[in-house]
Amino acid sequence: MADDESNVPKELSRSEWKVMGIVWSMQKAMAREVYTVAGEQFDWSPATVKTLLKRLVDKGYLKTTQVGNGFVYRPSRTAIASLRSAADTLLSNAIDGTTGPLLQHMVKSSSLTHDDLDELQQLIEAKKNALAKSAGNQKTGPNQKSNTQKRRGS
Amino acid sequence: MADDESNVPKELSRSEWKVMGIVWSMQKAMAREVYTVAGEQFDWSPATVKTLLKRLVDKGYLKTTQVGNGFVYRPSRTAIASLRSAADTLLSNAIDGTTGPLLQHMVKSSSLTHDDLDELQQLIEAKKNALAKSAGNQKTGPNQKSNTQKRRGS
DNA sequence: GCGGTTCGACTACATCTGTAGACGATGCAC
DNA sequence: GTGCATCGTCTACAGATGTAGTCGAACCGC
Structure with missing residues (x-):
């Protein structure tokens, strides 16, 4: 082939x-x-x-x-498919706690339509729920703060 | 220099x-x-x-x-700063309506903490408000499918 | 102080990337 | 049917990248 x-x-x-x-x-x-x-x-x-x-x-x-x-x-490939690969590469370079700040930056600096924002909102809501659920059934104590620390007051 | x-x-x-x-x-x-x-x-x-x-x-x-x-x-440079530049490059490759789907993909495929998700949520809320306000003074029908936002003459 | 180990510098070399010229084939206008 | 414009291919060449070898200098253990 x-x-x-x-x-x-x-x-x-x-x-x-x-x-x-x-x-x-x-x-x-x-x-x-x-x-x-x-x-x-x-x-x-x-x-x-x-x-x-x-x-x-x-x-x-x-x-x-x-x-x-x-x-x-x-x-022969769509723009969005190509962008997705590039995005995956980018994400693969993000170490430990940097993915969040990275996405925040991107959202902040992008111009998005109302619809885009809606979709994102739903996605995030869903992810929060999933997180909550998986934290729920895994009662490993109240102090699993996950690997990514919270960087308050940067 | x-x-x-x-x-x-x-x-x-x-x-x-x-x-x-x-x-x-x-x-x-x-x-x-x-x-x-x-x-x-x-x-x-x-x-x-x-x-x-x-x-x-x-x-x-x-x-x-x-x-x-x-x-x-x-x-001598932080990971996040470097990631941000790379992200800007990526975003600069996104044409017209692809930025939304791109970010959706990234959020979907990232593992984010609850805090990360919270921050994103707030950002998005803020952006929605900003959009609504700027759309307020120009009446748009319920079908604004526009990919690029309507920015007031810069 | 001698020898092995490790370091950083320099060298190597194939491939990819940025940028473009040269050139033969082909199409279009007349 | 003859020129000129344009096409795609080939060639070019410098710089970036991936990957690694060589080598003199410096360190550490004895």
Whole structure:
């Protein structure tokens, strides 16, 4: 079996994220359109964009359909799936008590819709309940403060 | 001007995060201790760890104090500060409506303490209020599906 | 003081990344 | 059908990264 579209896709590099950002936003794009946007936005030469498009195809993030003498590029992975992998990597770097503060920072600095906030709220409520329950049936004494200490007054 | 300790520190690479993870956990460490842990955990040769420690010192993430013929290494940036930069990078890759789902995924897949969840809850509540207020002066129907918030002309 | 152990510095080298030029193939306008 | 614009591929090359070997200096035990 060929692993040309591995189930464990390679991570994107900084520049590759930028190109994918453009293609994701446009859903599909001719090379020319990507050049134009990338040229304006990042001041890249078309040659640079060409290289990146090629690498993205090789990495399996873009698929192509021939049209005329060129391709239409379109994403083969969704933005959110890719972001999730990147998020997992980030989370895997968080040591002991840092995950909470990390997420707090992210929520703080993101612009979210009301709906987004609602969903988060529900998630958190659910997690709290789960926590409470698991703390309940595991009566290991009143002082299991968990590994992550509480850092008051930072 | 010398930028030996730039205010915009270089990002860490995958391997460098791992080494920093060890040092952050130990607060300070002799090379030997890092070798040992890294050897067990990642099956790296001591030479590899040495190289990474050096690079981390060069990048300004570790500072050293001479002790005997070696150094004590200790972090010069906190884990959380470093995570925050990485998080900002990640968020900067999120296009239009993906930030919400991204954060949802992260909250879902993280293990958080009750306190962490509380803080998040408060943050979210605050953000909702802020949103409501800014939406208040511009009447929006019940179906604001908007991905990017409506920010008043900055 | 001598020898083994360990340290940090330097060197090595393949791969990946950022950035771009050169070039042959192809399409479009006339 | 002939040029010119554009496409994708190949090549280039410097810097970053992953991974590790070599080596002189310094320490520790005797």
